[in-house]
Amino acid sequence: xxxxxxxxxxxxxxxxxxxILAAMRIPDVPGVRFGADLMPVICGGGLVLFGAALTxxxxxxxxxWASLDEWRVSPRNLASALWVLGGLCAGLFLFEPLGFxxxxxxxxxxxxxxxxxxxxxxxxxxxxxxxxxxxxxxxxMFVDLPAGVLEGAL
Amino acid sequence: xxxxxxxxxxxxxxLQFKVLAAIVLGAAYGLFIGALxxxxxxxxxxxxxxxxxxxxxxxxxxxxxxxxxxAITAGDIPGVLLRIPxxxxxxxxxxxxxxxxxxxxxxxxxxxGFFFSATGGLIGALVLLVSGPLLARVALNFSxxxxxxxxxxxLLTCALVSSPQPAKGGVSLVLGLLVSTVGLDVTTGQPxxxxxxxxxxxxxSFIPVMIGMFAMSEILRGFSASxxxxxxxxxxxxxxxxxxxxxxxxxxxxxxxxxxxxGSAIGALxxVGGDLAAWIxxxxxxxxxxxxxxxxxxxxxxLIEATSSNNAGLSSAWIPALVFGIxxxxxxxxxxxxxxxxxxxxxxxxxxxxxxxxxAIILSFFVANLLLFPLGYFAIKAARRVLSVPRSVIVxxxxxxxxxxxxxxxxxxxGVGTMIVAGLVGYVMERNQFPIAPVILGLVxxxxxxxxxxxxxxxxxxxxxxxxERPVAAALGALVCLIVLFTxxxxxxxxxxxxxxxxxxQKGSNG
Numbered sequence: 001x002x003x004x005x006x007x008x009x010x011x012x013x014x015x016x017x018x019x020i021l022a023a024m025r026i027p028d029v030p031g032v033r034f035g036a037d038l039m040p041v042i043c044g045g046g047l048v049l050f051g052a053a054l055t056x057x058x059x060x061x062x063x064x065w066a067s068l069d070e071w072r073v074s075p076r077n078l079a080s081a082l083w084v085l086g087g088l089c090a091g092l093f094l095f096e097p098l099g100f101x102x103x104x105x106x107x108x109x110x111x112x113x114x115x116x117x118x119x120x121x122x123x124x125x126x127x128x129x130x131x132x133x134x135x136x137x138x139x140x141m142f143v144d145l146p147a148g149v150l151e152g153a154l
Numbered sequence: 155x156x157x158x159x160x161x162x163x164x165x166x167x168x169l170q171f172k173v174l175a176a177i178v179l180g181a182a183y184g185l186f187i188g189a190l191x192x193x194x195x196x197x198x199x200x201x202x203x204x205x206x207x208x209x210x211x212x213x214x215x216x217x218x219x220x221x222x223x224x225a226i227t228a229g230d231i232p233g234v235l236l237r238i239p240x241x242x243x244x245x246x247x248x249x250x251x252x253x254x255x256x257x258x259x260x261x262x263x264x265x266x267g268f269f270f271s272a273t274g275g276l277i278g279a280l281v282l283l284v285s286g287p288l289l290a291r292v293a294l295n296f297s298x299x300x301x302x303x304x305x306x307x308x309l310l311t312c313a314l315v316s317s318p319q320p321a322k323g324g325v326s327l328v329l330g331l332l333v334s335t336v337g338l339d340v341t342t343g344q345p346x347x348x349x350x351x352x353x354x355x356x357x358x359s360f361i362p363v364m365i366g367m368f369a370m371s372e373i374l375r376g377f378s379a380s381x382x383x384x385x386x387x388x389x390x391x392x393x394x395x396x397x398x399x400x401x402x403x404x405x406x407x408x409x410x411x412x413x414x415x416x417g418s419a420i421g422a423l424x425x426v427g428g429d430l431a432a433w434i435x436x437x438x439x440x441x442x443x444x445x446x447x448x449x450x451x452x453x454x455x456x457l458i459e460a461t462s463s464n465n466a467g468l469s470s471a472w473i474p475a476l477v478f479g480i481x482x483x484x485x486x487x488x489x490x491x492x493x494x495x496x497x498x499x500x501x502x503x504x505x506x507x508x509x510x511x512x513x514a515i516i517l518s519f520f521v522a523n524l525l526l527f528p529l530g531y532f533a534i535k536a537a538r539r540v541l542s543v544p545r546s547v548i549v550x551x552x553x554x555x556x557x558x559x560x561x562x563x564x565x566x567x568x569g570v571g572t573m574i575v576a577g578l579v580g581y582v583m584e585r586n587q588f589p590i591a592p593v594i595l596g597l598v599x600x601x602x603x604x605x606x607x608x609x610x611x612x613x614x615x616x617x618x619x620x621x622x623e624r625p626v627a628a629a630l631g632a633l634v635c636l637i638v639l640f641t642x643x644x645x646x647x648x649x650x651x652x653x654x655x656x657x658x659x660q661k662g663s664n665g
Contacts, residue, residue: 003586008586012325023346029342033616034341034608035341035342036341036342040347043335047328047332050322050324053324054321080377081374085578088370091567092574095557095567095570096567100558104557107553108550112547112550115549116546117547121546126550129551129554137562141562142208143565
């Protein structure tokens with residue numbers, strides 16, 4: 001997604017102003033002259049300043065306001081990208097109830113198929129890779145990855 | 155000078171099995187990632203970080219060092235065989251290398267890439283070994299004022315060199331600094347921008363941000379630009395690694411020396427890193443060549459200079475990271491973050507209080523670069539096979555690693571959410587020519603900058619002239635002010651760019 005500087009610049013100015021306002025609401029600590037608000041105020045100021053610079057250059061240079069041209073791609077690429085975004089977001093809710101092995105295999109198999117892998121390759125690679133990763137993390141590095149519905153089976 | 159006792163103790167540390175194993179595994183992994191177009195060395199490093207949680211500091215850093223060195227070097231493989239640079243650094247000489255391939259000299263191009271990269275890396279490591287302790291001794295006298303200006307210099311230079319538009323580099327940097335302020339304030343302990351969230355009170359970890367911005371955004375970019383649809387590598391040529399390499403050394407010794415000297419010097423500048431070195435070295439090689447007309451036709455001279463400067467810069471980029479605690483690029487920012495996680499604070503005190511650790515880290519560069527010679531042999535032999543691994547297998551594997559790596563930071567889905575948001579933000583930023591490296595540098599260096607700034611403000615009672623009272627601080631401060639002034643003047647004088655349809659050269663900054 002390409003956005004013209006004429007959109008990005010004012011957006012940054014608004015963000016910077018919001019940051020400054022939010023920072024000024026941080027309560028002062030008695031006896032502390034340079035408190036928790038100083039750095040965020042400087043950052044907010046920086047955003048306003050750079051936003052103004054981008055607005056200026058955007059107005060001088062013109063060009064399109066916004067463009068989605070790069071997404072004029074094959075349906076396969078578009079579907080893969082949507083699967084990645086949708087799958088990762090769904091993972092936030094399904095990862096713990098389903099468990100890493102099952103979620104990982106479903107997510108990986110779907111993406112492999114969408115990207116054009118042969119079903120035989122998918123059937124071999126996805127479970128093997130996910131289970132190897134699961135066992136490495138849980139048994140070797142002692143990371144507590146949820147087993148979910150396969151609890152007790154692994 | 156380096157203490158021989160420290161050197162021998164450090165050598166014993168590096169020659170431990172777990173460190174050597176980390177170096178070999180890191181190199182093999184770096185070869186694989188670096189050889190695949192679109193997957194950068196920084197992305198390789200970012201994906202490794204979750205693994206380092208469970209390692210001692212030295213093997214963890216050795217793993218990062220060797221994977222980066224190999225990934226940067228292996229970035230030449232797709233450049234040579236497909237005319238697609240594997241890393242931004244190798245983009246400087248891709249056309250030259252591919253011209254050799256078209257002449258049936260792919261083996262020679264790959265051989266000189268590996269050989270001169272390793273040689274450059276070794277010389278860069280030597281510079282690091284000699285200059286590190288000397289600079290650390292000087293830096294011991296630094297106060298918060300000097301560290302504040304050094305951090306400013308590093309951040310400012312990184313923001314400026316990573317984007318053709320200084321304002322865009324500045325936005326990236328400020329965003330990184332802003333995200334670093336989330337959580338409890340470093341001095342007063344007050345919550346900032348936490349919105350009542352317990353997870354945000356602990357701050358935003360740089361690991362999921364980095365994984366999202368470098369790995370996930372890269373994959374989204376690949377889908378959008380069809381970058382995963384690659385041509386097949388050329389067939390038929392017999393690959394004989396390192397054949398005739400010494401005659402090239404004898405023919406172009408000045409290219410090797412100039413490339414490594416330039417790479418070491420540029421890499422050591424805080425905030426610049428090694429990427430830029432290859433571009434400047436290639437241009438300089440052409441400028442000083444007796445046969446500049448041969449450049450672009452498959453001439454090895456420029457390749458030698460650029461590849462040797464590449465890895466020399468990679469080694470010397472660790473000088474500001476280790477000696478001052480100010481990382482020079484995204485990879486060293488990640489490594490500094492890993493060291494902090496391990497309770498090792500890089501900076502001049504480390505060279506005094508635990509000199510074996512920084513020396514061992516530097517020695518791991520020697521081992522990693524020495525290993526490039528034999529591993530390069532196999533890499534050249536296997537180059538075509540690595541490139542033929544389907545993207546439909548690699549990309550899903552990387553995404554699963556991104557998910558698990560972000561989850562493993564705190565065993566919580568908050569890390570995964572952070573990674574997704576950072577990936578989307580990173581994607582939009584890259585599509586709009588906002589560089590990513592300054593965000594990571596700002597995020598890692600933010601607390602260092604803020605702590606030294608607040609401390610300096612308290613010491614000088616809020617008088618900004620106090621920041622210029624000490625000689626070194628005054629010199630560094632003046633340099634920072636000059637850079638800002640120069641950039642402002644240039645931006646004000648800049649003529650408007652050509653309207654839509656005109657192309658702009660966009661150079662990557664994320665190794």
